[in-house]
Amino acid sequence: MTLPSTADRVREVLLGLDDIMLAATTLCLAVHADPELSGEEEHTASRLAAWLTADGFRVTPGVGGHGVVGVLRNGEGPRVLVRAELDALPVEERTGLPYASTVRAPGPGGRDVPVMHACxxxxxxxxxxxxARLLARAAHLWRGTLVVVGQPAEETLQGARAMLEDGLYDRFGRPDAVLAQHTAPFPAGMVAHGTGALMAGSLSFDVVVHGRGGHAATPHLTVNPVATAAAAVGALHGLVATQTDPADRAVLTVCRLHAGDSSNVVPDRATLGLTVRAHAQTALDSLAEAVRRTVHAECAASGRVDPPEITLVSRSAPNVPDPSATAAVREAHQALFGAQRVASWPPSMATEDFPLFGDAGREIHGFAGIPTVYWMLGSVGPRQWRAAPGRTPADKLAALPPNHSPEFAPDVRSALPTGVAAMVAAALDRLGSR
Structure with missing residues (x-):
């Protein structure tokens, strides 16, 4: 007997795509209109849990916070984990969509902030x-175990670690492959794969610079933390050029500086928030040490005895998908979409905690040799593409609202069917065949 090819199985599963698109679109719009910040994804998690339960998955909520795990066992075979994120961003939506978010929620410091699915x-x-629904309905075409994970707190780079520390792999099994995709502003209907480090690793720091407050009229009697922090910002922004190999892709950006509440009072302290990103772990380690050394040096130069407080808030590893598994999934996508709809993706300085599900998280979950596959999903519809200024594709790509923009608006009608089909093809490529 000749077993059907992966391409044949994918095509047969996708015969049911039209039947599930109304429900999938309704889910997407409902989640978009009712976004929740990292760590607060209760309603979003409930929606996913209800969906998976209806499809026969054994569902466990509350994993690592509001994480959801759905398991569908279908005989002996590979265990394939599909991961999607639950959380949104503190961004005020300006898309003009009829289902645009108007949600506000308590953010940092307890103040209300707007919330949007801007990523x-x-x-x-x-x-x-x-x-998941299509694969559950076509269980006669594959064997193994499908695990669908709804991950909280990706935007704060805390959710993957929390789920793994809560025993994700011990409780639900070590996966033989982990799959994920991410929208990006290029034409919908396309997917893109990269080689090597697809995304950067990152380190985010909060820094407190101490001073001695006083009157603005007598600066000689104070130690002004604003001046110290400003000097530190200037020095920090020069570290990439002096502390990393020119061949390494790396950035260091100070994104937040706050001090004082009055123009005639020297404050006691200033706070900084900064991120370091690089494609090589060695570059990240080098820059982290340079950040600590530089901030301490600037504070010492100010004459203040109290040392600065430097806190590592979050970290992520470089996102390096498994080359062999990625090549196989790319071939499956080419067989499904055609080579012209499967592009190459250049390395990005964006970051994500997805690598922890693979070998980058070995120190947490204790397993080695878990291949990850991660690809980009086009989100720009034909109308958006035509309206984007510029003559060339490069001009249009540069002008389109990027992820995290208040105007980021994936075209659900064209991007969602491609996303469903791309995930079906990837999962079937990794699952066993009956």
Whole structure:
């Protein structure tokens, strides 16, 4: 007997795509209109849990916070984990969409902030849910175990670690492959794969610079932390050029500086927030040490005895998908979409905690040799593409609203079916054949 090829199985599963698109689209729009910040994803998690339960998955909520795990066992075979994110961002939506978010929620410091799915997590979630439903209905075409994970707190780089520390792999099994996709502003209907480090690793620091407050009229009697912090910012922004190999891709950006509440009072302290990103772990380690050394030096130069407080807030490893598994999934995508709809993706300085599900998280979950596959999903519809200024594709790509923009608006009608189909093809490539 000749077993059907992966391409044949994918095509047969996708015969049911039209039947599930209304429900998947409704889920996507509902999640978009009702976004929740990192760590607060209760309603989003409940929506995913209800969806997976209806499809026969054994669902466990509350993993690592509001994480959801759905398991569908279908005989002996590989265990494949599909991951999607639950959380949104503190961004005020300006898309003009009829389902645009008007949600405000308590943010840092207890003040209300606007909330928006400005990074496509709503679409990732709906695509994973749609793929799960199609695969559940076509269980006669594959064997193994499908695990669907709704991960909280990706935007704060805390959710993957929390789920793994809560025993994700011990409780639900070590996966033989972990799959994820992410929207990006290029034409919908396309996917893109990269080689090597697809995304950077990152380190985020909070810094407190101490001074001695007083009157603005007598600066000689104070130690002004504003001046110290400003000097530190200037020195920090020069570290990439002096502390890393020119061949390494790395950035260091100070994104927050706050001190004082009055123009005639020297404050006692100033706070900084900064991020370091690089594609090589060695560059990250070098810059982290340079950050600590530089801040301490500037504070010492100010004459203040109290040392600065430097706190590592979050970290992520470089996102390096497994070359062999990626090549196989790319071939599956080319067989499904055609080579012209499968592009190459250049390395990015964006970051994500997805690598922890693979070998980058070995210190947490204790397993080695877990291949990850991660690809980009086009989100720009034909109307958006035509309206974007510029004559060339490069001009249009540069002009389109990027992820995290208040105007980021994936075209659900064209991007979601592609996302469902791409995940089905990837999962079937990794699962066993009956």
């Amino acid at each position: 496509g997590h709503d679409l990732h979630l709906a695509a994973a849910a749609g793929a």
